[in-house]
Amino acid sequence: xxxxxxxxxxxxxxxxxxxxxxxxxxxxxxxxxxxxxxxxxxxxxxxxxxxxxxxxxxxxxxxxxxxxxxxxxxxxxxxxxxxxxxxxxxxxxxxxxxxxxxxxxxxxxxxxxxxxxxxxxxxxxxxxxxxxxxxxxxxxxxxxxxxxxxxxxxxxxxxxxxxxxxxxxxxxxxxxxxxxxxxxxxxxxxxxxxxxxxxxxxxxxxxxxxxxxxxxxxxxxxxxxxxxxxxxxxxxxxxxxxxxxxxxxxxxxxxxxxxxxxxxxxxxxxxxxxxxxxxxxxxxxxx
Ligand SMILES: [Fe+2]
Ligand SMILES: [Fe+2]
Numbered sequence: 166x167x168x169x170x171x172x173x174x175x176x177x178x179x180x181x182x183x184x185x186x187x188x189x190x191x192x193x194x195x196x197x198x199x200x201x202x203x204x205x206x207x208x209x210x211x212x213x214x215x216x217x218x219x220x221x222x223x224x225x226x227x228x229x230x231x232x233x234x235x236x237x238x239x240x241x242x243x244x245x246x247x248x249x250x251x252x253x254x255x256x257x258x259x260x261x262x263x264x265x266x267x268x269x270x271x272x273x274x275x276x277x278x279x280x281x282x283x284x285x286x287x288x289x290x291x292x293x294x295x296x297x298x299x300x301x302x303x304x305x306x307x308x309x310x311x312x313x314x315x316x317x318x319x320x321x322x323x324x325x326x327x328x329x330x331x332x333x334x335x336x337x338x339x340x341x342x343x344x345x346x347x348x349x350x351x352x353x354x355x356x357x358x359x360x361x362x363x364x365x366x367x368x369x370x371x372x373x374x375x376x377x378x379x380x381x382x383x384x385x386x387x388x389x390x391x392x393x394x395x396x397x398x399x400x401x402x403x404x405x406x407x408x409x410x411x412x413x414x415x416x417x418x419x420x421x422x423x424x425x426x427x428x429x430x431x432x433x434x435x436x437x438x439x440x441x442x443x444x445x446x447x448x449x450x451x452x
Contacts, residue, residue, distance in 0.1 A: 170234040170329055172440040173426075175245040175321055177314040181255030185373060187312040192375045193366060193385035194307070198319060199253060200365025203260050205246040205322075207268035209239040212292070214276070215284045216333065222340050228332075235332040238325050241440055245318055258372055263365075271357060282341035286350025289337040290406065294358055296330035296413060297402035299323030303421045305393055317429050317436050324425035330413040344409055355403060 188195035213236045223229045253260060275284060302308060303323055308316045337347065370376040389396040405411055430437045 170231065170238060170325075172234070172237040172241055173321070173325075173430075173437045174241055174440045175318055175436055176438055177317055177436040179245075179248050179252060179314055179318070181252055183252045183312050183315060185256040186375075187315045188308065188310065190310055191384035191388060192373075192378075193370065193381050194388055195311075196369035196373075196375065197362060197366040198315075199258070199369050200362055202246045202249050203253070203264050203365065204267060204361060206243040207264065207272055208291070209243050211272040211276070211284075212236075212288045212333065213239050215281070215288045216336060218281055219285055219336050219340050223336065225339065228335055228339060231329070231332045232336055235329045237440070238329055242322050242325065245322070249315070249318065256373075258369065260368070263368065267361065271361075282337075282346055283349055285333070285337045285340055286346045287354045288350075289333040289347070290350045290354040291358060292326070292330060292333040293402070293406050293413065294354070295323075295326040297399070297416075299326040299330075300402075300416060300418050300421065301393065301395060301398055303327075303425060304418070307388075307393055314436070320425050321429050321437060324422040327418050327422035328426075334413050348407065351403075351406060 186192050186195055188198075216232050216236055220229055220232050223232065250261075275287070279287070299322075303320060308319055311319070337350075367376065370381060375381040387393070426437065429435060
């Protein structure tokens with residue numbers, strides 16, 4: 166399994182000359198993904214710590230290997246998204262205190278008060294959300310007009326979310342197979358994720374004046390409704406997870422992910438390279 170999920174580094178320079186509005190047709194969407202970028206490092210560190218604690222309880226060596234490959238992929242996602250913070254800094258955005266508060270009040274607090282099985286269930290649910298966002302963004306080419314480096318970073322991340330989308334679900338089934346635990350993770354994760362993303366999007370838009378422009382809201386409306394159908398599609402994917410017979414592999418979109426990885430690994434436009442020792446930070450597994 167780990168052979169199918171190599172660890173790749175994202176090598177685009179991500180210099181501060183990337184425009185503030187890197188998705189000109191839809192400022193609300195670029196603000197939403199800026200917030201996604203802000204929470205990725207601490208959010209994915211939470212996945213890594215949770216998975217690492219579950220690995221010792223897993224008897225299946227293939228699943229354990231997939232879990233380790235998952236941890237390394239998530240570590241590289243955190244590295245790349247954190248590099249993008251220098252672009253956000255260059256544009257004068259204030260978000261670092263917010264990021265610290267979110268880490269302490271959501272991920273670190275959850276680790277203190279929630280049992281491991283519930284944390285694993287939350288990781289499984291958020292990984293489903295990552296995977297269906299990836300599916301929709303890649304299938305619909307939503308970032309086709311974005312700045313090429315930011316598009317590559319987001320699309321590479323999305324492709325790997327598809328690549329490893331079954332891992333956390335399978336780990337949850339191994340450590341806590343009951344349906345009730347799946348449901349118990351779905352409720353807080355869904356509420357937390359969409360609350361944080363919505364508030365974060367507004368926070369970024371308020372800082373660049375986009376909050377007060379009608380074009381911002383028209384773009385968001387098109388994304389949710391007529392253009393990308395994301396309101397309806399999000400509900401469909403969220404509730405699919407609650408079917409007792411659900412498994413992430415039922416939506417087979419591996420070809421979508423493979424095409425993206427091939428595009429960004431090509432000698433012409435390649436910003437992906439096999440991760441080498443020291444190319445990224447070691448996974449932060451400290452509680
Ligand atoms: Fe990720
Ligand atoms: Fe992931």
